[in-house]
Amino acid sequence: MLSFRLAILLLFRTTFRHWRKNLGSYFLLVGIVAVGVGAFNGIRQASRSASANFGLFNQAVSGQSDFLIESSTQRLNSNILQDLAQISKEPDWHLLPVIEGSVTSLDSNGSPDQQLRLVGLDLLSLANLPSLMESKFDFGKEEPNWYEWLGSENFVWIGSEAGRKLGIEEGDEISFFASGRVREMVVRKFIDASSVSFPDDLVIGDLPTVQNLLSRKGELNRIEVIVDQIEMRENLNFLQGIKDRISKNLPKNLTLKATQNRAADRASMTAAFRLNLTILSLIAILVGAYLILQALDAAVVRRRAEVATLISLGVNRGVLFITFLFESAVIGVLGSILGIGVGWFFAFLSAQMLADTVNALYFATTIEAISLTLQDCLFGLCLGFLFTLLAGWLPARDAMQTPPAQILSRGDWSPGFSWLRKSRVGIVLILSGLIFLVFPPFPLAGGGKMAIGGFLASGCWILGAALLSGHVLVRLAGLIKPYCAGPITRLVFSRLQDGSSRHRLSVAGLVVAVGMVTGMFQMVDSFRITIEEWFDVRFQADLYVSERGVTGAGTINGIDPLVMDKLVHENMVSYADIVYISYAKPPEGITILSGVDMKAWSTQIRQLWLKKPGSLKPVEGCEPALISETFARRFDLIDGGFIELDTMTGKKKISPIGIFSDYGNEFGTAAVDIPIWKEWTQSERPINVSLYLGKGSNVNEIRDQLRLSYPGLDVRNASELRDVALGIFEQTFKATSALNGIGLMVAFAGLLLGLFAIFDESSRTWFTLDYLGFSRKQFLLTAGLEGAAIGMGAWISGSLVGVALGWLLINVINVQSFGWTLQWHLPWTDFVIFGLLLFAIGFLSGVLSAALWIRKQK
Amino acid sequence: MASLKENHPEHVLEISSACKSFGQLGVLKGVNLIIKKGERIALMGPSGSGKSTLLNCISGVENLDSGDIFLNNSSIRELNRSGVEALRRESIGYIFQSFHLLPTLTAFENIELPAQLIDMPKDERIEKVRKILKLVGLSSRSQHKPDELSGGERQRVAIARALIHNPHLVLADEPTGSLDSKSGDDVLSLLEELSIEQGVALLMVTHDRTSTRICNRVISIQDGCLV
Structure with a gap:
């Protein structure tokens, strides 16, 4: 208790007085924590905001449905309503059939403008449920002639905000690209977005209208169940009773689940994406913690004499330790509180970028208002506090070890961080990483996999390399020093060879950043080169045609079969490789079932084959299929075998005869012959x-002709398609690059702080040199060279671990997480440029910190 | 002043009405002093009397408020920063109480450093370092770093470092202050021997009256004035 009181006393009498003298520096520290916590929280919030808006219409329109009836493929035939007659008769609940899809509005030039979600509802049913709606969806039923739209197939309802954005009024015409055609619709009424939480990318239409627009006649996506006694919604027993009664009469191919579960299912599609973002945003906190460590360490160096005096006066070392920990705790708490606000700001800035990525990779979405939950606040606070405390731990230990006698008798004394001088821990970490490599991937909800061993190995290798980098620096300096004849280079390399703990710490921090960045260099470069090669091999056709305006690998819309039939019978077309896709349900998660011309795909259509068609023997009684590598790895079919997929017409077994590379999606694709696909999916829509x-x-010329004849279709030649795909690729790595940039900047700031601490602690050396006639220019040059040498040392160690990380990312993490084989490519030029950059920034950091030190001495 | 430069080539150092204060506190109050070639002077005085400040002003580390200091008939006040640095490199040797050897350099490298700073040719430099190491009796310890040497050995390295570049003036700030009496005695003898041999002027700050035995003249400073 006395120790605690003494620590508090010291905090107020010494620590905070130092703060008052260097208020700017401590504001900066608090700011660093705020940025770290903010980056983490912001990415979480932005990711939630960017991908949350694929939520179900019922959240906006019906207020709240209680259950969903759906099939494993998320498609139903309207006839199913007859099978549900027994269920629909019951007065305790109401059934509401729903169809969903995407359309794209046209701008004034007739080009795609905004991608919109189109939801078709049985509006008559909805009109009969007014008392069940917690949120009021007013589509005009109060008007005397509200039913006028009955029988008309061109009315839609949109949110007032969306109307404002699109520049239209109630009653205006609105044009959509839908199923490869241009369709004119009329806005029947705006839905007041303020009264219900109505997303501004949502368009509502009557069920037949939407089925027609999407060329999916007689098709539904799901049936929503709304209980009649809405006051009983919170009663779990009541709901369970309802669930049991519905389930009893439910046809076998349908499932009943709580509405919330459905949202979770959909969210699981982006689980891997969000996990990667979380890991990347954690890096922001880690580098922030490193900066705090460096800065607090510098503070310990500055206050060394004071600490020594306190020890001489009999202050217990434990008290000093607690005082320094208190100091970091105060920084952590202040920074984390500020970080919550910064996080909201970051989320605001990055939400659109993430939404674009989700759009490009998964499904159509728009940004929902950034929401800050209590959980966000608590999580951010705890994380910031914890990391800052951890960062303060080492400097606090260092302060505790200050021996007063030595501080008085010896100047260049470098205590603490003795573990940095031991190579054993680093070697053990690197060996542990090798062991983690044999860990199998961890299955995620939704059928994805997380390369847990790969992530652990990368963490171990980065940390191990960081710990060993000090030894590498010392060895390298020892090798170079004999060749240094001049006083400056000799001094620099003798100091590096001596390898103080602070030199080691500075190089270690930089190694982490260099390792990560060079690892990412390789992955991005390898990815780009692999995709380009894949393009060169795979895309040999003259023109590529798809539905206009709709993006997203996970968006399954399509082209009206009549439009497609007309297109492929155009005179100039000698062969048309038509592709059909739909979702299918494997035992875990969701995958893509594709219909292709199997004969052409096996013989003529070029693919990047992992296993050529015919190299795998299909299992008897199963439909032969060509499967993507992702599919093969996800379901362990690399060496053949079979898997059962749930389709519209029940469970079907497929067995691979060949495996092709495909970088289009991470769900995996299985391709069967077109007639089989049509039979299984009961769909005709390519x-x-x-x-x-x-x-x-x-x-x-033909492309231009087709564009004129088919305004609802996107017609591209190979190079245009390539540009689009590379655009998606760049989009994918935007968030990664941004975080890499933040990591690098923080690492350089850490180097600056580290060098400043080094020079501060070497004050005696500089004073001596000053007496010996060492000029200011020579001092700055020495400092610059020392910084540059640390930069180069970090570059060498960091590049080595970066190459290992690149290999890990490409051959383990990517393969296990996404099932993609990439060609490993070392971007030498980038490595060299990065090395030069590190040299230059190290030099500048050295000069700048030396200049700051000189200024401080004055 | 110009006449001084022309008429007194034997003067290594001439201090004229030197004044220096820190805030309200006057540390040097009109100090006048002349040191001739080969002269060895002990500067004594109580703590806070301005001894170290005077040494700092002579070496150009601190600037005077008024008055002037001439080293080899050149005014320090007229020199810019790089001129002062060059003066320190070429004309002054400095010996500290607590040695101030560079911890990462060996004894040989520490001694060699000032010679490198004045760009002495390599062969000549190495020969000189070897010779002076022999003179201070540390030939066998040349590759040892400061933390591997005893206090007396460290100070002998520091003396060698102060003399390697043939300075005109050696400033010694309590050179025996951190040593036991035997080591201190050895160091003083060495300092006397080398300064005589090289004809170097010595200004030594000391508290210890016995240390003055190697000096030709003893002066005292009290409250910023030489007495």
Whole structure:
């Protein structure tokens, strides 16, 4: 208790007085924690905001439905309503059939403007449920002639905010690209977005209208169940009773689940994406903690004499330890509180970027208002506090070890961090990383996998390399020093060879950043090169046609079969490779079932084959299929075998005969012959087509003709398609690059702080040199070279671990998480440029910290 | 002043009406002093009397408020920062109470450093370092770092470092203050021997009257004035 009181006393009598003298520095520290916590919280919030808006219509329109009836493929035939007759008769609940899809509005030039979610409802049913709606969805039923739209197929309802954005009024016409056609609709009424939480990308239509727009006649996505006694919604026993009664009469191919579970299912599609973002945003906190460590360490160096005096006066070392920990705790708490606000700001800035990525990779979404939950606040506070406390631990220990006698008798004394001088821990970590490599991937909800061993190995290797980097620096300096004849280089390399703990700490921090960045260099470069090669091999057709305006690998819309039929019978088309896709339900998660011309795919259509068609023997009684590598790895079919997929017409077994590379999605694709696909899915609607034109055709001329004839279709030549795909690729790595940039900046700031602490602690050396006639220029040059040498040392160690990380990312993490084989490519030029950059920034950091030190001495 | 430069080539150092204060506290109050070639002077005085400040002003580490200091007939006040640095490199040797050897350099490298700073040719430099190491009796310890040497050995390295570049003036700030009496005695003898041999002027700050035995002249400073 006395120790605690004494620590508090010291905090107020010494620590906070130092703060008052260096208020700017401590504001900066609090700011660093705030940025770290803010980056973490902001990414969480932005990711939630960016991908939350694929939520179900019922959250906005019906206020709240209680259960959903759906099939494993998320498609139903309207006839199913007859099978549900027994259920629909009951007065205790109401059934509401729903169809969902995407359309794209046109701008004034007739080009795609905004992608919108189209939801079709049985509006008559909805009108009969007014008392059940917690949120009022007013689509005009109070008007005397509200039913006028009955029988009309061109009315839609949109949010007032969306109307404002699109520049239209109630009663105006609105044009959509839908199923490869341009359709004119009329806005029947705006839905007041203020009265219900109505997303501004949502368009509501009557069920037949939407089925027609999407060319999905007689099709539904799900049926929502709304209990009649809404006051009983919170009663779990009541709900369970309802669930049991519905389940009893439910056809076997349908499932009943709570509405919230459905949202969770959909969220699981992006689980891997969000997990990667979380890991990356954790890095922001880690580098922030490193900065705090460096800065507090510098503070310990500055206050060394004071600490020594306190020890001489008999202050217990434990008290000093607690005092320094208190100091970091105060910084942590202040920074974390500020970080919550910063996080909201970051979320606001990055939400659109993440939404674009989700749009490109998964499904159509728009940003929902950034929401800050109590959980966010608590999580951010705890995380910031914990990391700052951990960062303060080492400097506090260092302060505790200050021996007063030595501080008085010896100047260049470098205590603490003795563990940095031991190579054993680093070697053990690197070996542990090797062991973690044999860990199998961890299955995620939704069927994805997390390369847990790969992530643990990368953590061990980065940390191990950081710990060993000090030894590498010392060894390298020892090798170079004999060749240094001049006083400056000799002094620099003798100091590096001596390898003080602070030199080791500075190089270690930089190694982490360099390792991560060079690892990412390789992954991005390897990814780009692999995709480009894949493009060169895979895309040999003349033109590629898809539905206009709709993006997202996970968005399954399609082209009207009549439009497709007309297109492929155009004179100039010699062969059309039509592709059909739909979702199918494997035992875990969701996957994509594709219909292709199997004969052409096995013989003529070029693919990047991992296993050529025919190299795998199909299992008897199963449908032969060509599967993507992702699919093969996800379901352990690399060496053949079979898997059962739930389709519209029940469970079907497929067995691979070949495996192709595909970088289009992370859910995996299984392709069967088109007639089989149509039979299984009960659908006729293709997703896209590759057109092979007759010899001597002018590709661009035909493309332009087709664009005019089919305004609802996107017609691209190979190079245009390549640009689009590379655009998606760049989008994917935007968040990664941004976080890499933050990590690097923080690492350099850490180097600056580290060098400043080094020079501060070497004050005696500089004073001596000053007496010996060492000029200011020579001092700055020495400091610059020392910084540059640390930069180069970090570059060497960091590049080594970066190469290992690159290998890990490409051959373990990517393969296990996404099932993608990438060609490992070392971007030498980037490495060299990065090395030069490190040299330059190290030099500048050295000069700047020396200049700051000189200024401080004055 | 110009006449001083022309007429007194034997003067290594001439201090004229030197004044220096820190805030309200006057530390040097019109100090006048002349040191001739080869002269060895002990500067004594109580703590806070201005001894170290005077040494700092002579070496150009601190600037005078008024008055002037001439080293080899050149005014320090007229020199810019790089001029002062060059003066320190070329004309002054400095010996500290607590040695101030660079901890990462060996004894040989520590001694060699001032010679490197004045760009002495390599062969000549190495020869000189070897010779002076022999003179201070540390040939066998040349590759040892400061933390591997005893206090007396460290101070002998510091003396060698102060003399390696043939300075005109050696400033010694309590050179025996951190040593036991035997080591201190050895160091003083060495300092006397080398300064005589090299004809170097010595200004030594000391508290210890016995240390003055190697000096030709003893002066005292009290309240910023030489008495």
